[in-house]
Amino acid sequence: MKIISWNVNGIRAVARKGNLQEIFENERPDVLCLQETKAHPDQLTAGMRHPEGYFSYFSWAEKRGYSGVATFSLHEVTSFRTDFSESRFGNEGRILITEHPDFLLYNIYFPNGKASKERLQYKMDFYQICLADAVAQVENGRNVIICGDVNTAHTELDLARPKENAKVSGFLPEERAWIDRLVDAGFTDAFRLFESDGGHYSWWDLKSRARERNVGWRIDYFFVNEALVDRIESATLLTDVYGSDHCPVCLELL
Template structure:
């Protein structure tokens, strides 16, 4: 069995001051995928660039202190690459890790921003990721896509859907893309095990939403059909503090070495 945890940390240097290394040592997932690291490796201490027991990989934005993703893996992957598309790699949006039995993508999907200022960029990213996933799926290879998708898919996935119909992350165009993604054969692993509302992964600091559980579920592990057969559990670690997001996890029936 392998446990894969994904977490938008809203700044890895900030979370390092809030007990992150101790949490990682205690939780000890097989793979930890981070989004919104807001740092390049040369800005980080050794406990973040080479945590004990892990191989570490980073894709950082050209713009300092912005975006970025990372993978910490106990087993060294066969290969780790970025997406290979400059306009997205320059923002540190994606890492792709190849393991013997599956492919893992971690992604920090763009925020469409107020007034949809980056909606076109986001939808371009979504289509590019979808196409990339389809190539892997076309080879019948198990695929896991995790990260901050920056979209609440259905009304059940946020506390106040009516009030947010024109908000970034719940725009009709964003939800329509998520519909297309799921309808094309990808599975939201959390919904394999839990059909209830009230489960969120992001809460606004500004409105103190976490205290009242007024949140959004925008962090996912999605899988293709070959990988869905490997999934044993999926959950939300909503008691873990340190970011405006909480981690999400999935357990798959896989051996990282073969």
């Protein structure tokens, strides 16, 4: 099974550029998870809402043009939900949890904490509830895959300039500590099973043309619970795919 996660920074934009169709045609993922779609379903063409051969699931923000996630699956899911156990987070369209035969897939667009202290606190609260929700599912005997734009680089290996960003949201100690807690709770960063060094990024600032110089951050992840680790065949960054300031990330399971 191939699962791809991609912050598209606007689904309509990547569709116009042809990049979205390229993912479907060239990669043919079993499941494609998109973040930051920036659209309600009624703003999408029929082809974007229902790519040929796929079942479509959406979560959108009350505010138009903001946030939003979508999951496209070759097989119809058993169920889906658009919030954690606490309903306060559902209105921003950041959460889409789909139930597949042998795992739950959390497609999450985690908040950015740069705007204000209040948004940073919102981000930390969101993190806490997400972890509690996922751990509860594992404790109930389910396998869990968490993917999406986490909006935090975990270690100094995960961004090009860690010292310069030590006091910037996205690399703050408390944000990084949450990923530590996620790992301590039994979730594995799939990419790090295959790559132990730095220089591998999934987001680059467009204005400074940072992608050309590979001055970036790795903030897009797949985390899997312990029982699924032995089934991971590969975890890669699709850095040759353009159309967004993020590149897609890919997980393949046996």
